[in-house]
Amino acid sequence: MVGADNQRLREDFLLETLFEKDRLNLVYTHIDRMIVGGAIPAEAALEISDGAAVGTEGFFDAREMGIANLGGAGVVEVDGQRFEVANRDVVYVGRGTKAVTLSSLAADEPAHFYMNSVPAxxxxxxxxxxxxxxxxxTMGDEARANKRTLRMYIHPEVSPSxxxxxxxxxxxxxxxxxxEPPHVHERRMEAYLYFDLAPEDRVMHFMGEPSEVRALSVANLQGVLSPAWSIHMGAGTGPYAFVWGMTGENQAYNDVTPVAIVDLR
Structure with a gap:
């Protein structure tokens, strides 16, 4: 990352166009082989099944996936099993699945499906x-402007993967x-998807090694990749939420190394 200009950082770590109407967008990140995706199935259902891009006959032959709905009510069908998915519900898709179909209950209020898939x-x-x-x-402190509620979905304490x-x-x-303060987790990478931002607002997402901190300006429904060597910390100009997804050597959420604010450069 040292020596990269702002455009290079955005090209390598920012996912600007994940969500398009009636289109499935999947990005193979090559960071711990996570695939990050977005879909807005308004007029037509969208299917995930073919594995050509990942070198297997079926997409899920050697992969699992989490699908979060950030929009209107939708439906996720997994090999014919129908899940009605409300806003901020998540579907876990297990390895060996043949086909996943994404659709919305109402075309004028379509679902916005956000996906993380990793080898399993x-x-x-x-x-x-x-x-x-x-x-x-719930964590953080109002006095430090970092109070927040984290909800675990795909996690050993809730639903296994x-x-x-x-x-x-x-x-x-x-x-x-x-x-805040930021941290790194050397044994896991992380992907963020910021959502529920107003059009005029941005999240300033800080990344990089502690001695080389840089910032990305991130808009609504845009994703950021955070490699294991990078800190992550963000500040928004208005209200927002985010989906976090991780993979790596373990599932120990607290396996992190804090970095003191005074040590950032």
Missing amino acids: GVDLPSVLITKAQSKPV CLLLMGITQLAPGSIWNT
């Missing part, structure tokens, strides 16, 4: 995890920092 070594059943079933954890972790964090009114 075990077969686990696909399941719907509703917002009510997620595990909320092989290596994928996935959840949604909502900032409290008046708070702007999504984590």
